[in-house]
Amino acid sequence: MRIATLLLASLAAANPANPIWASELPKLSFQHHDWELACDNTRTCRAAGYHAEEGRNRPLSVLLERRAGPSQAFDVKLRLGDADDGIDLPATLAMQVDGRALGTVELKGEESIGSLSASQAQALLRAVAGAGKVSWRAGGLTWSLSGKGASAVLLKMDEFQGRLGTPGAAMRKGGRPEQDVLPPLPAPVVTAASVPAGELAPLGKEEERILLATLRKTAGNEDCGDLEAIATGESKFAYAPLTSTTMLVSARCWRGAYNEGHGYWVANRKPPFAPALVTQSGTDYDKGVIGASHKGRGIGDCWGHDEWVWDGRRFVHTASGTTGMCRGIAAGGGWSLPTLVSRRPAAGAK
Structure with a gap:
């Protein structure tokens, strides 16, 4: 039921890190x-x-x-x-x-x-x-x-x-x-900011304890049940650099029969971390882009997809959609049915 709900809701359509940008669009x-x-x-x-x-x-x-x-x-x-x-x-x-x-x-x-x-x-x-x-x-x-x-x-x-x-x-x-008849609207233009390559070294034990405690108390993290696995050592945080003072923190939030979702937070590199939630349904991160991809059922003939792009200040929700109903049309889904689209300037464009 959880995955079906995520799929029908276009997964992470509500993005606490930038609620106005996405929620005001038709x-x-x-x-x-x-x-x-x-x-x-x-x-x-x-x-x-x-x-x-x-x-x-x-x-x-x-x-x-x-x-x-x-x-x-x-x-x-x-x-x-x-x-x-x-x-x-x-x-x-x-x-x-x-x-x-x-x-x-x-x-x-x-x-x-x-x-x-x-x-x-x-x-x-x-x-x-x-x-x-x-x-x-x-x-x-x-x-x-x-x-x-x-x-x-x-x-x-x-x-x-x-x-x-x-x-x-x-x-x-x-x-x-x-x-x-209503006119078309332009797709928002999102300029991706460059981020440092690689991962950050893990925090010290005391700093990680503070970060975990802060995440537990931060509103919006109630559905990230697997945060408790950090405390027992069954799961670990991952850290990626965003700017000289901020980082992207990630950890598994939930796991189902054939899907799992990771939480992603923008945080200061040092206490106070002041974490800001991007999504609790992410599945991958690469060079300033968080992706979310989930099956609607085990055979993989229907999917939901979302994307967030780092613009230098925040992660902007840039794409959301599904591949249509679970009707056996094709592996990976039959169509592209977006509810949120955007444009990204080509490298070097002004």
Whole structure:
């Protein structure tokens, strides 16, 4: 239950070290039956639909991406589950809506992803918004898309992007001017600061005792149960330099069946340490970047990801998202469904 909660909440979306930066940005995550929605802070939305989970349906997923702003069309992609009874995935699929032929979809690349034409995308939208049946066929096999939950997800997307009542709305079309649709927002630019290489030597026993006691008393660390393992010697702190006076302290906070989360704190190198929590769900750190990556279930077909970047003063939450539902689409997940995105200038850029 803990991992599922983390995944649905985009893991560490609440970042005590910089709460205002992330919390004031518009974003949305929503799931209903066989469909889900992720809208990021630029107001781009991505809806993913899947095969019906009940019954013996071949795994597939569609991704409907729509950027913010007036007169934006849907970009619709199709992906078949790559672990489907050990069959070789076809290169071309025949598309049908309510039994009516709608041309073919070519699957390309190592991931075998197909792009729907504008007319195919519109037919799919009309079908799943109502009670239509959408399927693809090849080699005597059929892959069927569930429409259960689609109308609720598309309605949420329209609402988030300010499209309700406009001609371009997916669900509730109307005569409100298309120019009333909310505009796109720029992705925040985060400039990463350089950090010294390597790790810091462990603190002395007395300083480490003070640090541990401080962390135990600091609000927000109540869920870091494995801090107690530091005191017994079962676990250890790790230290990385950030500036000449500050460091990044890390320690395991919790462990599950196939995931674990580490706490990361920005602290002074000497007492008083004044630790500031970044996350309790981190999984790796490298050169000023903290990452968090967790499976939604043991076979690893669904993941949640987060990232924090050191800007010289604090760790900024720069990315958050999942790979979609646990539906057996692909090892590592079927899609990228971000709710938080940012831009980092290239090295040397001004």
